[in-house]
Each structure stands twice: as structure tokens, then as C-alpha cells.
Amino acid sequence: xxxxxxxxxSVALIFLFFSLSAVWAEANPIWNQxxxxxxxxxxxxxxxxxxxxxASSDPQAPVALKALLEGQLYQHKQNDxxxxxxxxxxxxxxxxxxxxxxxxxxxxxxxxNNTLRKYLRSKLGGLSLSSDDPKVRxxxxxxxxxxxxxxxxxxxxxxxxxxxxxxxKAALQLAIQLASLNSSDKAAKLSAITALDGNLNPxxxxxxxxxxxxxxxxxxxxxxxxxxNIENQVALNGQLETLFFGLSLGSxxxxxxxxxxxxxxxxxxxxMAHGELIMLGAYTTYFIxxxxxxxxxxxxxxxxxxxxIVSGLIGILIERTVIRHLYGxxxxxxLATFGISLIxxxxxxxxxxxxxxxxxxxxWMSGSLEINxxxxxxxxxxxxxxxxxxxFAILYFVLRNTNLGLQVRAVSQNRAMARAMGVRxxxxxxxxxxxxxxxxxxxxxxxxxxxxxxxxxxxxYIIDSFMVVVFGGVGNLWGTLVAGLSLGVINKFLxxxxxxxxxKILVLVFIILFIQKRPRGLFPQKGRAAGD
Amino acid sequence: MLLNHxxxxxxxxxxxxxxxxxxxxxxAADDTIKVGVLHSLSGTMAISETTLKDTMLMLIxxxxxxxxxxxxxxxxxxxxxxxxxxxFAEKARDLIEKDKVAVTFGCWASVSRKSVLPVFEEKNxxxxxxxxxxxxxxxxxVFYTGAAPNQQxxxxxxxxxxxxxxxxxxxxxxxxxxxxxTNKILEAYxxxxxxxxxxxxxxxxxxxxxxxxxxVADIKKxxxxxxxxxxxxxxxxxxxxxFYKELGNQGITAESIPVVAFSVGxxxxxxxxxxxLVGHLAAWNYFMSVDTPANKEFITKWHEFIKSxxxxxxxxxxxxxxxxxxxxxxxxxxxxxxTDKVEQAMIGLEFPNLTGGTAKVLPNHHLTKPxxxxxxxxxxxxxVVSKTPEVAGDAWSDFLPDSKPxxxxxxxxxxxxxxxxxxxxxxKKCSGQKYE
Numbered sequence: 001x002x003x004x005x006x007x008x009x010s011v012a013l014i015f016l017f018f019s020l021s022a023v024w025a026e027a028n029p030i031w032n033q034x035x036x037x038x039x040x041x042x043x044x045x046x047x048x049x050x051x052x053x054x055a056s057s058d059p060q061a062p063v064a065l066k067a068l069l070e071g072q073l074y075q076h077k078q079n080d081x082x083x084x085x086x087x088x089x090x091x092x093x094x095x096x097x098x099x100x101x102x103x104x105x106x107x108x109x110x111x112x113n114n115t116l117r118k119y120l121r122s123k124l125g126g127l128s129l130s131s132d133d134p135k136v137r138x139x140x141x142x143x144x145x146x147x148x149x150x151x152x153x154x155x156x157x158x159x160x161x162x163x164x165x166x167x168x169k170a171a172l173q174l175a176i177q178l179a180s181l182n183s184s185d186k187a188a189k190l191s192a193i194t195a196l197d198g199n200l201n202p203x204x205x206x207x208x209x210x211x212x213x214x215x216x217x218x219x220x221x222x223x224x225x226x227x228x229n230i231e232n233q234v235a236l237n238g239q240l241e242t243l244f245f246g247l248s249l250g251s252x253x254x255x256x257x258x259x260x261x262x263x264x265x266x267x268x269x270x271x272m273a274h275g276e277l278i279m280l281g282a283y284t285t286y287f288i289x290x291x292x293x294x295x296x297x298x299x300x301x302x303x304x305x306x307x308x309i310v311s312g313l314i315g316i317l318i319e320r321t322v323i324r325h326l327y328g329x330x331x332x333x334x335l336a337t338f339g340i341s342l343i344x345x346x347x348x349x350x351x352x353x354x355x356x357x358x359x360x361x362x363x364w365m366s367g368s369l370e371i372n373x374x375x376x377x378x379x380x381x382x383x384x385x386x387x388x389x390x391x392f393a394i395l396y397f398v399l400r401n402t403n404l405g406l407q408v409r410a411v412s413q414n415r416a417m418a419r420a421m422g423v424r425x426x427x428x429x430x431x432x433x434x435x436x437x438x439x440x441x442x443x444x445x446x447x448x449x450x451x452x453x454x455x456x457x458x459x460x461y462i463i464d465s466f467m468v469v470v471f472g473g474v475g476n477l478w479g480t481l482v483a484g485l486s487l488g489v490i491n492k493f494l495x496x497x498x499x500x501x502x503x504k505i506l507v508l509v510f511i512i513l514f515i516q517k518r519p520r521g522l523f524p525q526k527g528r529a530a531g532d
Numbered sequence: 533m534l535l536n537h538x539x540x541x542x543x544x545x546x547x548x549x550x551x552x553x554x555x556x557x558x559x560a561a562d563d564t565i566k567v568g569v570l571h572s573l574s575g576t577m578a579i580s581e582t583t584l585k586d587t588m589l590m591l592i593x594x595x596x597x598x599x600x601x602x603x604x605x606x607x608x609x610x611x612x613x614x615x616x617x618x619x620f621a622e623k624a625r626d627l628i629e630k631d632k633v634a635v636t637f638g639c640w641a642s643v644s645r646k647s648v649l650p651v652f653e654e655k656n657x658x659x660x661x662x663x664x665x666x667x668x669x670x671x672x673x674v675f676y677t678g679a680a681p682n683q684q685x686x687x688x689x690x691x692x693x694x695x696x697x698x699x700x701x702x703x704x705x706x707x708x709x710x711x712x713x714t715n716k717i718l719e720a721y722x723x724x725x726x727x728x729x730x731x732x733x734x735x736x737x738x739x740x741x742x743x744x745x746x747x748v749a750d751i752k753k754x755x756x757x758x759x760x761x762x763x764x765x766x767x768x769x770x771x772x773x774x775f776y777k778e779l780g781n782q783g784i785t786a787e788s789i790p791v792v793a794f795s796v797g798x799x800x801x802x803x804x805x806x807x808x809l810v811g812h813l814a815a816w817n818y819f820m821s822v823d824t825p826a827n828k829e830f831i832t833k834w835h836e837f838i839k840s841x842x843x844x845x846x847x848x849x850x851x852x853x854x855x856x857x858x859x860x861x862x863x864x865x866x867x868x869x870x871t872d873k874v875e876q877a878m879i880g881l882e883f884p885n886l887t888g889g890t891a892k893v894l895p896n897h898h899l900t901k902p903x904x905x906x907x908x909x910x911x912x913x914x915x916v917v918s919k920t921p922e923v924a925g926d927a928w929s930d931f932l933p934d935s936k937p938x939x940x941x942x943x944x945x946x947x948x949x950x951x952x953x954x955x956x957x958x959x960k961k962c963s964g965q966k967y968e
Contacts (some may be wrong), residue, residue, distance in 0.1 A: 071909070366780065460883050
């Protein structure tokens with residue numbers, strides 16, 4: 001009682017206080033009720049308030065509910081007034097007027113949970129088959145599939161006859177067929193089963209699975225045969241999906257390894273710091289995104305050249321200061337570059353932070369391309385697959401068709417002869433190493449879109465990179481491409497029945513055995529260039 | 533020349549100051565109680581453990597401002613086991629033998645705790661372990677201030693089962709001892725609740741797994757069979773971000789297939805783009821967002837100590853806060869830092885936790901803790917959607933046939949008078965671990 005009267009008193013006081021500023025006092029009483037419900041900070045009360053607001057005719061109510069759904073509805077800690085706060089604007093929720101001098105710390109966000117979000121969405125969207133928006137109609141038609149009953153048939157048929165949008169039409173047709181599966185009419189049931197042949201929607205499969213044990217043998221038989229056809233198609237799509245997953249994993253391996261294919265493959269330098277050069281590329285993406293927070297969608301286009309330059313320059317620095325003194329001594333190079341990798345990691349830990357840093361995905365890289373209801377390809381993987389092929393093509397072009405490429409190949413095949421022909425081998429070494437390192441940086445940009453960006457990023461890719469280069473054949477770019485993609489595909493086809501851990505082990509064992517048989521990898525260098 | 537002279541003077545002054553400081557330090561050394569801090573400051577675990585080192589320094593600093601313990605100042609001895617499991621044991625030995633610490637606060641991964649356990653038992657020294665773990669252990673020399681499986685995993689599953697009406701379960705974890713044991717317990721628990729074998733999918737991935745495409749596709753398929761599905765994730769730290777990203781990209785939302793995680797906290801969320809995670813769940817005994825005066829004070833102190841108001845607090849930090857304060861109380865009660873005396877004094881002590889309840893030390897060296905389920909928000913904080921009263925930590929799970937008859941009681945009341953960490957109530961025997 002006391003608490004109640006106290007709340008009433010405080011509400012009255014607030015009322016008094018705000019009548020002075022003449023903003024709150026004029027508001028519809030529902031806003032006062034809503035704010036006192038919100039104040040109790042329980043999901044049930046929030047739901048009650050949402051019910052009340054959605055039932056009211058207040059023009060601001062839908063705005064406030066939408067803000068609540070998106071987590072932008074706030075309540076003032078002292079005077080309980082409701083406000084819609086976004087990054088750019090602050091509005092009074094009850095009348096839509098802009099608030100001035102708002103301090104976000106004075107406000108408490110009104111919490112929502114998943115159940116409430118779902119509820120709000122249904123309230124707001126008015127999920128209905130008669131909506132003007134085809135998207136809403138489609139969503140409600142798909143939502144219907146699991147629960148559709150024969151009683152809805154006439155209504156659905158009526159809607160179908162009026163429908164214009166092809167996607168909604170298809171969804172409605174499917175709903176009608178599913179509804180007929182539930183009907184008591186045997187002929188309708190059978191014709192629906194036949195009509196559903198080849199439909200990959202999971203709702204169809206679940207329904208048919210239930211029907212395949214039907215008491216009526218003809219229906220059970222028909223359902224079984226249709227189900228078998230569908231399952232075959234699902235299996236086929238599953239294989240396609242696995243192939244895509246494999247190619248995509250392979251493309252990541254290719255990207256990570258292709259820089260190494262140059263430094264290790266062409267120059268013969270065992271660079272244990274390769275992973276850290278990838279990491280630096282990923283950090284460059286992070287810093288670029290920090291510099292241009294409002295243009296996240298374009299940040300990657302700037303990050304790619306920036307990462308190439310950053311990692312490339314650091315690569316050249318490493319080559320000039322350390323590696324060039326160690327040519328011909330692979331063991332020392334290995335130890336020295338391992339040291340460099342530890343230094344770079346700890347440097348990032350001290351200078352940036354030991355924590356991972358957030359790198360956002362541009363909107364065009366999120367989501368997936370839906371081919372059918374069981375096969376969809378995620379955009380980020382598609383882009384990265386295309387990107388790795390592009391990087392490969394550019395690199396191949398550089399090595400084949402440019403002056404630098406010619407010199408690189410000359411020096412790597414016969415250093416003494418190349419020098420005798422007037423190639424400045426020291427400069428070529430530095431540039432080659434820089435090119436390989438720069439490509440590692442570019443790989444870092446791509447990896448920042450898939451995985452954590454932190455000091456340990458490089459470590460998880462160094463082993464895989466060496467594996468790909470060795471398997472593909474040292475000194476051969478094509479080898480790296482084929483090796484990367486095939487290792488990816490093998491890994492993904494093994495994963496479903498062996499599990500992720502065992503699949504990785506099996507791939508390693510396979511490579512070890514393969515190297516025993518063909519020590520020079522898939523595509524060994526031939527002739528005098530092979531150096532034996 | 534002038535500069536040179538000045539430099540000399542400064543150096544001299546600095547030297548004298550250093551010497552003075554050193555002598556006062558060595559004088560003070562006899563009057564201090566040493567507290568070991570055994571957390572990795574480099575290597576893969578540095579990401580989580582560095583914060584706990586800072587938390588300990590803050591707590592010790594604060595206690596010293598209040599006058600220390602038993603009239604003596606506390607002195608932190610910080611060592612870096614560098615995420616290297618055997619090194620944990622070596623550093624622990626150094627702390628006990630060379631530095632003569634009275635107590636050690638440390639470890640994160642279960643494997644590091646298993647590595648130091650024999651050292652603490654041999655040298656009869658105390659360890660406070662602050663992280664949620666798989667249970668199936670109770671040592672006389674360890675206090676487990678994090679959650680046992682029945683204080684995190686089981687209540688989370690209950691929440692999904694009752695509030696979200698989940699019928700199909702994916703148990704996904706990283707391949708090591710904590711997820712494997714937790715999932716074994718959960719599987720047994722789910723079956724005891726009538727969940728069918730084919731409605732449970734168990735999946736393990738290596739540490740730092742980043743290619744989640746096929747696993748997420750499997751989860752999607754598993755969830756499309758008409759029953760409400762949820763993922764119970766014991767996926768460790770780093771592998772989480774690519775996992776949630778893949779979920780988002782393949783169109784799985786928190787509303788269709790919710791994921792409840794036991795290793796994703798505020799600290800882990802502070803380093804990532806949280807968009808794909810919003811709405812998914814986590815279960816802990818503490819959330820930074822819980823609005824209580826004690827928590828507010830703790831957060832303010834933390835921000836002051838670490839000199840940044842952007843740093844977050846998390847569950848293992850609260851565990852250290854409770855562990856440290858309970859240890860201080862126990863030392864004062866026992867009037868000594870002697871391991872056996874403190875160990876006995878600890879049992880039964882109570883200390884208010886940060887979320888508004890009380891942590892009580894149980895005879896099995898675990899604490900009572902409330903279980904909170906939170907939904908991940910865009911700002912990296914959690915919105916509490918469910919909270920239980922304090923649950924008593926159970927060292928030996930009742931859902932595994934082998935550990936069901938086992939109990940731990942270091943007062944000896946339930947174990948035939950002899951304190952024991954793994955007393956078998958069927959054979960009436962205390963087996964294995966040291967208990968004298």
C-alpha cells in the first residue's frame with residue numbers, strides 16, 4: 001500500500017514538475033501508465049505496456065513500440081519520461097518532439113528479450129496475408145506452413161486467386177498443398193502428395209515423414225516414394241553444399257598460403273613470421289574502419305591497398321635487416337623469423353591490446369544467396385572465393401608478364417647467372433619478399449571478415465600455409481592453388497563422417513604419406529631450375 | 533657541461549631514493565603476508581587471465597588500505613606461466629618454495645589446474661580457482677570459487693526447456709576436458725528428462741576452429757525438423773566469433789535457434805563485433821549489468837584501479853573477489869595463515885556476492901551461487917532474463933553413474949569422520965586423493 005501511494009505521490013510530483021515545462025503534462029494519460037509499467041523493469045509488465053500502447057490510437061504509439069523493439073526506447077531515471085534515443089536524435093516518445101541537451105547517462109534502456117521481441121514484431125508487423133507489402137505477405141505465408149490446417153483451404157484459395165507476387169503465390173500454393181495433406185479426402189491427399197514431389201521445403205519433408213507411416217497403405221506408399229525422391233534431391237544438394245564449403249575453405253587456405261608460395265616457394269626463405277604479416281593486414285583493416293566509421297561498407301576497398309603497403313613495407317624491412325644476412329642458412333632463417341613472429345605478436349599485445357579487436361562486416365558481405373530451401377551460399381564466403389582467385393590471377397600476371405616477375409624468376413632459378421646479366425639481385429630479393437608479405441597482408445583483410453582479429457591470428461594459419469605450399473610443390477603458384485582448393489574440399493568431405501578434429505588429423509596424415517611418395521609435391525619444378 | 537652536471541645530480545638522487553626504497557622494502561618484507569598470483573600474462577590465455585591478475589592486485593591494494601590482514605600488509609607475488617601447462621606447475625612450486633606464499637590465486641583452463649594440483653597437495657598450500665569448470669574434483673588444497681556444472685549448465689538447460697520449450701538439443705563444444713565432461717553430464721541429464729537419443733546432437737571442434745560452415749549447416753538441418761531446437765555451447769573463447777558470424781550468415785537467428793554459451797562473457801564480447809550475437813544467451817553467476825550497490829561500487833573501483841572506464845567486469849573477477857574476501861575472513865578467524873587452519877576456518881564462512889545474495893563456503897570447497905541467464909545486447913552487456921536463488925555447488929555430478937555415489941566433505945561429517953574429497957557412499961571408502 002505504502003509503496004503504491006509513494007509511487008502515486010512521486011508520479012504526482014513529477015506531473016507537477018513537468019507541467020512547468022509544459023511537455024509532459026499535455027500528454028495522453030496512457031503514456032503515464034506505460035511509463036509506470038516500464039519502470040517496474042519486468043518483462044511481463046513491459047509486455048502489458050506494449051499491449052496497452054498498441055491498443056491505443058495514439059499516433060506516437062507505433063513509433064515508441066518500434067523503438068522498443070530496436071532497443072532505442074529509454075526511460076529517464078528520475079522523472080520516468082520516455083524517450084526515443086538514437087545515435088543522431090533524441091525524441092520525446094509521447095509527442096515526437098525533439099529533446100534538447102540530452103545526457104544518455106540519465107536514461108535507462110528499457111530491456112527486451114527474445115520472446116518479447118517476437119511478440120512486438122507480430123504486434124507491429126500485423127503479420128497478415130492481406131498486407132500491402134509483399135514481403136510481409138511472404139513472411140506470413142511461410143510462417144503458416146508448419147501449422148496449416150484444412151479449414152484454412154477456402155481462405156487460402158481465395159487469397160491465391162488475388163495474389164500477384166510470384167514468390168507469395170508459390171508459398172500460398174505450397175500452403176494449400178500442405179493443407180490438403182491434412183484433409184480427410186483420400187484423393188485430394190494423394191494428388192497433393194504427387195504435386196509435392198521435388199519440393200525441398202523442410203515443412204513438406206516433415207509432413208511426408210509423418211504420412212509415410214499412415215494407416216492407409218496407398219497413402220503411406222505414395223508418401224514414401226515422394227519422400228525418397230525428395231531425400232535424393234536433398235542429398236544431392238547436400239553434396240553441392242559440401243563442395244562449396246570445401247572450395248571456400250580452400251580459398252582461405254590459398255589466400256593465406258599464396259604469399260608464402262612466393263617467399264618460401266620462389267625465394268626459398270622459411271618465413272615463420274608469415275602469419276604475423278597476415279595479422280598485421282587484419283589490424284590494418286581494423287584501423288581503417290576506425291578512421292572511417294561512417295563508411296564501413298567501403299572500408300574494405302581502402303583496407304586492401306593499405307594492408308598490402310603496411311605488410312609489404314614491414315616485409316621489406318625484415319628482409320633488409322635480418323633475412324638477407326641469412327640466405328643459404330635455412331635453419332638460422334627459421335629461428336630468426338620465429339623470433340620476429342614472437343616480437344610482432346608481443347608488440348601488438350603491448351601497443352594495441354592483448355584482447356581481440358572488433359572488425360565489422362560490411363552489409364554487402366552479410367547474409368546468404370538462397371538457391372533453394374536446402375541450399376544457400378553465404379555471401380562472405382562467395383566474395384572471398386572470388387577474391388582469392390582474383391589475387392591469384394594478379395600475382396600470376398605479375399610473375400609472368402612484368403619485368404619484376406621476369407627478374408624474380410631469373411634470380412630464383414640461377415642467382416649467379418642473373419647477376420651476370422645485370423639483374424640487381426639484392427633489390428629483387430627485397431621486392432620479392434615485399435610482394436609476398438604484401439599479399440599476406442591482403443589475405444589478412446579477407447581473414448578479418450571470417451575470424452577473430454587478435455595477436456594470435458597468424459599462428460592459426462602458419463602451419464596450414466606451409467602445408468599447402470609443400471603439398472602443392474615448392475616454387476609453383478598453380479600448385480598452391482590446386483593444393484589449397486583440394487585440401488579444402490577433402491577436409492570438408494571428411495568432416496561429416498569423421499568430425500572436425502579427426503578430419504584435420506586425416507588430412508595431415510594424408511599429406512605426410514603423399515610427401516613420402518612425392519617429396520616435391522603435386523607440381524614439382526623440373527629441369528635445371530629444380531636445382532639438383 | 534651544465535646538462536651533464538644536472539644529469540649526475542638527478543642520477544644520484546634517483547639512486548639514493550632507490551636505495552631508500554629498497555631498504556624500507558626489505559625491512560617491511562618480514563611483516564608482510566605473501567599472496568601468489570598465478571595467471572598467464574603472455575600466450576593464448578593472456579586474453580582472459582591478464583584481467584584476473586589486475587583484479588587480484590586491486591583487491592590486495594584495497595585490503596592494504598584497510599590495514600592489511602592480522603596487522604600485516606599483503607604483498608602480491610605475480611608470476612607468468614605463459615599459457616604453458618607444465619610451466620604452471622613449475623611456477624606454482626617456485627611460489628610455494630621460494631617465495632613462501634601463504635595462498636595462491638590462479639589458473640584458468642582446467643588443464644592448468646590439473647597441472648598444479650599435485651604441487652599444491654604435496655606442498656600443502658592453498659589455491660583459489662576462479663573459473664567455471666567441469667566438476668568431478670575436490671581437493672583439500674583447492675577452493676573452487678567458480679561454478680560447478682550444476683551451477684551453470686543444468687540451470688541453463690532448465691531455462692531453455694521450460695521457458696523456451698526447447699525439444700531438440702545441439703551440444704557443441706571445443707575438444708577438451710571441460711566441454712567433454714559437461715556435455716556428458718548434460719546428455720545424461722537430458723535423457724533423464726525424457727529427451728530422445730536422436731534429439732541430441734553432439735559435436736566437438738578443435739581449439740580456435742574458424743571454419744564453421746558445415747557444422748552450422750548441420751545445426752540448421754537438425755533444427756528444421758519441426759521441433760524447437762537450441763544449441764548449448766561450450767565452445768571456447770576464440771572460436772566463438774566465427775561461429776556466431778556463420779550462424780548469422782546462414783540466417784539462423786536467436787529467435788529461431790537460440791545458442792546458450794558458458795564461455796562467452798563481457799570480456800570476450802568487448803573484443804568483437806556483437807551484431808551477430810544479439811539475442812543469444814549466456815549463463816553465469818554474475819553479470820556486469822546487474823544493478824546493485826555492491827556491484828556498482830566494485831565497477832567504480834575497478835575503473836579507478838585500471839584507469840579506464842571502458843574496461844568491463846566479468847564472472848571470474850567476481851569469483852576472485854569472493855575468494856579473496858573469504859580468505860581474508862578465514863585468516864582473521866583462524867588468526868594465522870597456516871594452510872590447515874585456514875582451510876577449516878573457510879568452511880561455513882559467508883560473504884555477500886555482488887549480485888545481491890550470499891556466497892557460502894560449502895564443506896566440499898565450492899560456493900553457493902545464484903545462476904543468471906542473460907541475453908547478449910548490442911553494447912556487449914547482458915540483459916538478465918532469468919535468475920535463480922543461490923545453488924549449492926556440487927563437486928560430483930549426480931547425473932553421471934560413476935560419480936553419483938561420491939561426495940566430498942572436508943569436515944568429515946558426511947564421510948565417516950574422516951575428511952575426504954571423494955567418499956564413496958556405497959563402498960564407504962575414501963579413494964585416491966590425499967586427505968590427511
